[in-house]
Amino acid sequence: MSPKVTVLTGGVGGAKLVEGLGAILAPADLTAVVNTGDDFRHFGLAISPDIDTLLYTLSGKANRTLGWGREGETWSFMAALRSLGGEDWFNLGDGDLALHVLRSARLAGGEPLSRIVGDFARQWGLGLTILPMSEDPVETRVDTDQGLLAFQRYFVEHQCRPAVRAVDFVGAETARPAPGVIEAIACADVVLIAPSNPWLSIDPILAVAAIRQALIDTRAPVVVVSPLVAGKAVKGPTAKLMAELGLAVNNHTIAAHYQGWMAGMVVHGEDAAPGDVPVARTDTLMHDRGDRERVARVALALALDLR
Numbered sequence: 001m002s003p004k005v006t007v008l009t010g011g012v013g014g015a016k017l018v019e020g021l022g023a024i025l026a027p028a029d030l031t032a033v034v035n036t037g038d039d040f041r042h043f044g045l046a047i048s049p050d051i052d053t054l055l056y057t058l059s060g061k062a063n064r065t066l067g068w069g070r071e072g073e074t075w076s077f078m079a080a081l082r083s084l085g086g087e088d089w090f091n092l093g094d095g096d097l098a099l100h101v102l103r104s105a106r107l108a109g110g111e112p113l114s115r116i117v118g119d120f121a122r123q124w125g126l127g128l129t130i131l132p133m134s135e136d137p138v139e140t141r142v143d144t145d146q147g148l149l150a151f152q153r154y155f156v157e158h159q160c161r162p163a164v165r166a167v168d169f170v171g172a173e174t175a176r177p178a179p180g181v182i183e184a185i186a187c188a189d190v191v192l193i194a195p196s197n198p199w200l201s202i203d204p205i206l207a208v209a210a211i212r213q214a215l216i217d218t219r220a221p222v223v224v225v226s227p228l229v230a231g232k233a234v235k236g237p238t239a240k241l242m243a244e245l246g247l248a249v250n251n252h253t254i255a256a257h258y259q260g261w262m263a264g265m266v267v268h269g270e271d272a273a274p275g276d277v278p279v280a281r282t283d284t285l286m287h288d289r290g291d292r293e294r295v296a297r298v299a300l301a302l303a304l305d306l307r
């Protein structure tokens with residue numbers, strides 16, 4: 001019997017591991033709990049960047065060149081928007097827009113985000129369960145040398161240039177886990193933490209107190225795939241942010257961050273291991289499907305060994 005696996009994930013880095021897991025597990029045995037701290041409203045539309053990255057990646061629609069959005073996208077909406085003098089710091093492709101419009105309309109009609117996401121996944125032939133971490137608003141805010149910035153302003157508009165002093169998750173204290181999240185962690189045979197940014201993509205999930213407690217309580221081993229490859233972040237601000245927060249950029253810091261419930265870690269190649277934590281090693285750079293499947297297998301094998 002194949003193990004039931006629940007993976008906590010952000011967007012780009014996490015989606016690669018989830019795709020690898022999808023290649024080796026029955027869809028019914030795989031649940032992804034996704035960060036919604038990046039979610040925001042733009043022109044009245046509800047946008048869920050990490051959930052959408054997962055939907056696009058797993059359904060083969062992700063734009064590999066841009067690293068965000070859809071493959072084969074067209075940009076008529078943005079051109080029309082610019083001609084009207086609209087703010088254009090956040091790019092919305094025409095196909096991408098359809099997802100946001102439909103989600104916004106259904107949310108306005110009173111439907112819960114988890115049902116909407118579930119329907120989108122099924123519509124695109126995805127059999128795994130994709131759960132938002134919460135249906136209550138949680139807003140990641142970054143305190144920087146240029147002031148307090150909403151996450152997308154920091155990430156997209158300012159391209160992560162401002163130096164980060166602190167990160168805050170507004171609403172997390174009172175946010176409840178989305179339906180199914182706690183059960184998915186409690187009933188899993190294995191829980192994985194994707195190589196997503198620990199401070200910006202995984203921390204918002206952990207900031208929901210009941211989810212953090214579920215990780216402490218679960219009998220499943222929790223295995224972390226390190227986002228560091230040869231001492232650097234593959235993409236995005238992970239390493240820069242660690243340095244700005246005064247942290248050493250290495251796996252010790254990642255392990256210390258997840259201390260209390262992490263049972264093991266997958267580290268890249270010859271990268272230094274974090275002390276007394278059980279580790280498995282592989283090339284964790286996930287270029288293609290083969291890489292993704294290999295990293296997923298190594299993470300799963302380590303977790304099953306630790307059971």
Ligand code: GDP
Nearest residue numbers: 010011012013014196197201227233234238286
């Ligand atoms: P975002 O929410 O779209 O910013 O994406 P995530 O937080 O899920 O992913 C960003 C993190 O993924 C960064 O810390 C990267 O170092 C890490 N990452 C991206 N690709 C890979 C990869 O192929 N292997 C590993 N180990 N980490 C990766």
